[in-house]
Amino acid sequence: MADDGMLLNFSLPEDAFMTPKIFKGGNWKDRLTARKSAEWGRAKAAERVAGGGKRIPDYGDVQSEEEELIVGEQQRPANKARTSNDTAIVKKPKVAREPHRGDILPKTTTGEVISSLFTSNPSVVKTAVQPAPEAVDETPIEPSNAPLSDELATFTNLGLSPTLANHLLTKLQLKAPTAIQRKAIQLLCASDTDAFIQAETGSGKTLAYLLPIVQRISDISLVMKAASQSFTRRSGLFALILAPTRELSKQISAVLETLLSCCHWIVGGIVIGGEKKSSEKARLRKGVNILVATPGRLADHLDSTEVLDVSRVRWLVMDEGDRLVELGFEKDIQKIVSVLNMRGRSREGGVVVPGLPARRTTVLCSATIKADVEQLRSIALKDPVAIAVDAAELADGSDGKPEQAFSAPSQLKQSYAIVPAKQRLVTLVAVLKQAFKRKGTVMKCIVFMSAADSVDFHFEMLLGEADTLGDSTARLPSTNLSRSGKIPQGNTIAETRTQGVSKVCGGEGNEVRVFRLHGSLQQVTRTETLKGFAKCEGPAVLVCTDVMARGLDLPNVDLVVEFDPPASKDDHLHRIGRTARAGKAGRAMIFLLPGCEEGYVEVLKEGKPRNLTRHEGDELLKKGFAPMAGVVGQGDVKEWEQAATDWQLEAERSVNEHPRHLEQARRAYQSFVRAYATHVTAERGMFDMKALHLGHLAKAFGLRDKPGRIGVPGQRPSGKGGKEKRVVKSGGKKRSSSAMEDVDANGGAVDEGEARRKMLGRVKMMTGGASEFNLG
Numbered sequence: 001m002a003d004d005g006m007l008l009n010f011s012l013p014e015d016a017f018m019t020p021k022i023f024k025g026g027n028w029k030d031r032l033t034a035r036k037s038a039e040w041g042r043a044k045a046a047e048r049v050a051g052g053g054k055r056i057p058d059y060g061d062v063q064s065e066e067e068e069l070i071v072g073e074q075q076r077p078a079n080k081a082r083t084s085n086d087t088a089i090v091k092k093p094k095v096a097r098e099p100h101r102g103d104i105l106p107k108t109t110t111g112e113v114i115s116s117l118f119t120s121n122p123s124v125v126k127t128a129v130q131p132a133p134e135a136v137d138e139t140p141i142e143p144s145n146a147p148l149s150d151e152l153a154t155f156t157n158l159g160l161s162p163t164l165a166n167h168l169l170t171k172l173q174l175k176a177p178t179a180i181q182r183k184a185i186q187l188l189c190a191s192d193t194d195a196f197i198q199a200e201t202g203s204g205k206t207l208a209y210l211l212p213i214v215q216r217i218s219d220i221s222l223v224m225k226a227a228s229q230s231f232t233r234r235s236g237l238f239a240l241i242l243a244p245t246r247e248l249s250k251q252i253s254a255v256l257e258t259l260l261s262c263c264h265w266i267v268g269g270i271v272i273g274g275e276k277k278s279s280e281k282a283r284l285r286k287g288v289n290i291l292v293a294t295p296g297r298l299a300d301h302l303d304s305t306e307v308l309d310v311s312r313v314r315w316l317v318m319d320e321g322d323r324l325v326e327l328g329f330e331k332d333i334q335k336i337v338s339v340l341n342m343r344g345r346s347r348e349g350g351v352v353v354p355g356l357p358a359r360r361t362t363v364l365c366s367a368t369i370k371a372d373v374e375q376l377r378s379i380a381l382k383d384p385v386a387i388a389v390d391a392a393e394l395a396d397g398s399d400g401k402p403e404q405a406f407s408a409p410s411q412l413k414q415s416y417a418i419v420p421a422k423q424r425l426v427t428l429v430a431v432l433k434q435a436f437k438r439k440g441t442v443m444k445c446i447v448f449m450s451a452a453d454s455v456d457f458h459f460e461m462l463l464g465e466a467d468t469l470g471d472s473t474a475r476l477p478s479t480n481l482s483r484s485g486k487i488p489q490g491n492t493i494a495e496t497r498t499q500g501v502s503k504v505c506g507g508e509g510n511e512v513r514v515f516r517l518h519g520s521l522q523q524v525t526r527t528e529t530l531k532g533f534a535k536c537e538g539p540a541v542l543v544c545t546d547v548m549a550r551g552l553d554l555p556n557v558d559l560v561v562e563f564d565p566p567a568s569k570d571d572h573l574h575r576i577g578r579t580a581r582a583g584k585a586g587r588a589m590i591f592l593l594p595g596c597e598e599g600y601v602e603v604l605k606e607g608k609p610r611n612l613t614r615h616e617g618d619e620l621l622k623k624g625f626a627p628m629a630g631v632v633g634q635g636d637v638k639e640w641e642q643a644a645t646d647w648q649l650e651a652e653r654s655v656n657e658h659p660r661h662l663e664q665a666r667r668a669y670q671s672f673v674r675a676y677a678t679h680v681t682a683e684r685g686m687f688d689m690k691a692l693h694l695g696h697l698a699k700a701f702g703l704r705d706k707p708g709r710i711g712v713p714g715q716r717p718s719g720k721g722g723k724e725k726r727v728v729k730s731g732g733k734k735r736s737s738s739a740m741e742d743v744d745a746n747g748g749a750v751d752e753g754e755a756r757r758k759m760l761g762r763v764k765m766m767t768g769g770a771s772e773f774n775l776g
């Protein structure tokens, strides 16, 4: 028959006669929609072959809202082309392509759009930044931040007393100094010069400035004893150490306490806020010899705590000096320095402490100190000496002005993953599944996000317990309960719990705990969570903002994932520096979108990684979702695709079925977009808001709304579901919650609302004061 003959000439889609795939993820509606989509795709393809039809639009395609709404409806007749008399451009017909399973699903009854993970993803940039794979250098390498192995490198040779050196060996198991410690201890024990200390992350800078201070104060106590004066906690405050975050201040204070246990007559203290000022005042009243503080809190005490006598301060250290400037603490520091100068002069005629140096030594310390610390230089430093591991790396060591030549620890294995926006969430899951597949491979992993909302959302996704979120009393860990054992009023489980066992990551017999941390959490929760993660003996993932990026020294962190890009390349070095510390091994991976973000590879190379490995999103998905214990290429090649799709559908269902989760996902999405807009100017070409595909991105937050409905800044509000302005109350003041969370994204959690206020100003400035940021 003629008809039969015609049929034989059809080129049918590859899977036309295959058994339809079984969709497992999501609820019955999702699965039905997915199945219908596949059938619909097949039918459309056949239709197109028969008559040459219009290309089926994909959710990911750049198309008008109207076009998007065609999906699932009768296709409109193609627009009539204009006649040759028309000057208007005639639209080119779109190129037909094969439909794909789950490619674009018919509009659901609620107007949601469900797209496939594997179609319409932008192609990677191959020419500009992807030269032929570089040969991998497998030769063993000396860790660059490890203690020295040289026989002469002992703490006593650097000027430390045998008692202190012995204490380091017995109590801290530190046999030899690191390279930066050798230089800094020697110099600061012997002279009163101001200094910059710049060395890689994890190279022991904390001890590099603490040890000489403890040694010199111990020397003062000996001189006083020789002069028949007793050294007590009331003898004077001799050293001040400033740090940008409370967490870092606590860590420094803990290291200090360990050192002081060998010279118990020297007393350390800490003032960082987060507790009653009266308690801090009481401690200060008793007297301290070394004080660790956040700048805002110290400035506050200098104003209001009369008993705080700073006239004998002879050492002032600013740890993470560049971060202090970034967070806008110059004014507080300026105030602290001028008070130190003033009170130092006014008490010159007072009681003389034998052995006290004549001048104050100021030290600035960071892995990334550069010219922008100029402000601090002029405020606080006089003829500083640059102390760096490799002086050649500093542009001009003579005037103590380090330049930008910062590198990551040599033993740190770095990689980047090119992951399309749609696949970001499921690829993160794949990376973590793979990392924790086998017991003992990875103990701890830190995942950095750009905003607090995003942390909350991903924390819940990684726990994988969304179904029971509706029951607000379920699984609330005891640490999150109020003293009475009741759930704090007004708090939901999502707001209160900060840790739990993941149902998503981890393999058999390898239970993984997930933690979340950001600056919008209460101080007590932050402290407990951090302690919980640090002390967790099993495998653990910490999802956090940049509040964790600076200075924190957590044990056994093997892997750092920069899921959201850092706000600057310095932040990148600090984030990845949470692993590979003090000579230990470590891995770091950054997620980049295909396209202009690939340009960031050149920035990664500035950190001089030894072997920078590239991963493709599909390759990571295969490894994470492959059914055969991570062996790629076994069984059905598409099985991993199916498993990844099922997982994604399930995630989308959980987001869309729980109002609280949906709200959380929308907030996370909005915060991500806002944070994206605050990249430093030099990097905006790579992190280009205009190139960000908001529709694809929404999928990575489990959202099925169109971007216009999510209320993203700069997007047209569309109808009822348009942009919402959420204003919440905090401390009696109204503020935009999302704006505050963006502050966490950029500033981390610093002491006091003061820094937050400053940071808001910065974000506002960077975004041109755009009203949609609700910063007012």
Ligand SMILES: Nc1ncnc2c1ncn2[C@@H]1O[C@H](COP(=O)(O)OP(=O)(O)OP(=O)(O)O)[C@@H](O)[C@H]1O
Pocket: 146, 147, 174, 175, 176, 177, 178, 181, 199, 200, 201, 202, 203, 204, 205, 206, 207, 366, 367, 550, 551, 552, 553, 577, 578, 581, 582
């Ligand atoms: N001489 C040493 N030998 C062995 N380990 C050391 C030595 N000095 C310090 N460490 C350890 O190295 C780790 C990193 O130290 P520290 O936090 O001071 O690094 P850092 O240079 O300040 O890092 P970052 O730039 O990230 O703040 C700590 O766990 C510390 O105990």
